[in-house]
Amino acid sequence: MKRFDKASVTIKDVAKRAGVAHSTVSLVMNDREHVSPKLRERILKISNEMGYMPNMVARSLISKRSSTVGVVFPENPHFFTITYFLMMIEGIQNACKKYDRALMFFSLDQTKGESYYQISRKWLIDVMVIMNVDYTRDISKDIEDLRKNGIAFSIVTKYVGKEKVNAVCVDNFEGVRLALEYLAERGHKRVGYISGHPNSSDGPERLQAFKALSKKMGFDQDRDLIVQGDFTFESGEREAPKLLGLKKRPTAIFAASDYMAIGAMRAMKAQGISIPKDIALIGFDNTLEAAYVEPALTTIRQPLQEMGEKAVDLAVRSMNDENFEPQLAVLKPELIIRQSC
């Protein structure tokens, strides 16, 4: 087993060369007061000459804070190719740069009984972003553990439990409103809806918004205009035919996620139905793929990058400030008009 043999230059080396105590060098490195400007400058110069770099691991150990952002995601072999998450990760990475923190990823292996808190302890993660995709699992216990132990974290998306925690989500009501108003403008009054995962926070919220708004706007209210998906491509492909097969076919379909919309698109193509001529299609999310499909998908943009960034912002703030009240950041969606309506 290889080892680093040639020790790199440590704070003590710098101190020795400068003829001071290494604690003094530490003060300089951390920009703390109580060091005379003259000495500070000299130490800085020497440390640069020697190419000193603080050892983050030692720093973490003593300070019990790791200068990282830990992103915890559920066990899923394809997590990194689900563009929905990636766009959030892009925002998280940007925030990491902003706060000069490194980015760590942990897949949560529930089978091993690992908890968020354990991960935080094991790696001294002090800022954690929880990607809560496994809607079927109750994480209230884990949340409680984190909170109790003063570990700063945020959840994406909205946490449905009762504790008040940092969380980031999109304004689903507004998103649905944008979509339905756009459809109404274009003359649609009979809109089929493919709902999202019932155990998520977004799924039911969007569904509820759809029900309320479509009623208010005078759309057809048949019970069978609503089918149940789970956000995935497959569920869209599976459920869309139920809408297409209705005696009185809807003139537009609104899917609660782009993946489902694209699945629906596949199903429609298979039946030779032309979009948007025969039927209009609108999605939700604005994931990467939406721009690539043909016709390009009109959709409601979730500001995923901003959500990722905000999640880190909130967690960092609650780490820095004892009194920071955990909050839910609700970001504004946006209508992206392409060719599918």
Added chain:
Amino acid sequence: MKRFDKASVTIKDVAKRAGVAHSTVSLVMNDREHVSPKLRERILKISNEMGYMPNMVARSLISKRSSTVGVVFPENPHFFTITYFLMMIEGIQNACKKYDRALMFFSLDQTKGESYYQISRKWLIDVMVIMNVDYTRDISKDIEDLRKNGIAFSIVTKYVGKEKVNAVCVDNFEGVRLALEYLAERGHKRVGYISGHPNSSDGPERLQAFKALSKKMGFDQDRDLIVQGDFTFESGEREAPKLLGLKKRPTAIFAASDYMAIGAMRAMKAQGISIPKDIALIGFDNTLEAAYVEPALTTIRQPLQEMGEKAVDLAVRSMNDENFEPQLAVLKPELIIRQSC
């Protein structure tokens, strides 16, 4: 500033409860010999009861190895939404699981003069994967630093310098062969080529393969059948019209990346050219988007996941075994037939 106040259970706590020296507990935790089975069992039981988790940071500090895989990528605000990299990251993540290592990401800010070696020192990264996308930068010095200091690393993709290092790439010659033979089968003899970035390793390799094979296979050899892209969507959209505008238009276009192929597709659509009726199109990579465009893109698959995984494998092996000879792993490409030819 918040701190973890309630200390979590340490190895000493376990030792005290078990009435043994904490070094003994350490032996047990690391599955080392020289502990009687009876005692080992007792300690294991107690440690479980107490919920002991080793502190990875302390472990890193003393052992100078961090139990992580550090992925270093060049400064690029959209890195995490470039699916090409993501698919590799997926493989890297799988390997991390296999080796029970956490995954860390570092964007290399060259403007700050950071080097790979410095990152490795700063965070005690002992297994590093270098995503060498910035083709314009000479990294031979960094490579040398890593090697000299015994830090295990791999590069994706192929490293073009003279030192022998762990690297992972696709068999470009074979990939080009697959594409050209497929085109030949379908009767094409006049193929336009959009080349990749000239400072990469893949760009020139594929170009050379194209030149050699298209000659050998009796394709038209006009100089202007080859245009220069840089792997990006934009370059494909920019360069394709040059091929389309030729007096004698090619019957097929081969782009050295899917992004360029999709860019070319956009350009063709803009001109009302139908794919594959008017002209065939084939890409390279099989990134996520290839399956979503219309018509779905026929392409040469790079086994990106496998490449990511292999990169970690190589690095881990060279870490574990002093005598492991750095090697270049050349993975096999695969023809993915869709609708664009």
Added chain:
DNA sequence: TGGCTTTATCGAAACGTTTCATAGGTTAAC
């Protein structure tokens, strides 16, 4: 100049591990 306050620097302790030389105990060999 003496005493008091402030500031600059120092030294030691701590963080939670691993490692390594060594002590004590048991067994084996003669």
Added chain:
DNA sequence: GTTAACCTATGAAACGTTTCGATAAAGCCA
């Protein structure tokens, strides 16, 4: 019954930092 060999368990040292109380020096005021 003595010595050697082995095995188990121990205690101290080390990793590279930060922190904090102590000390020394300097500044201030009377």
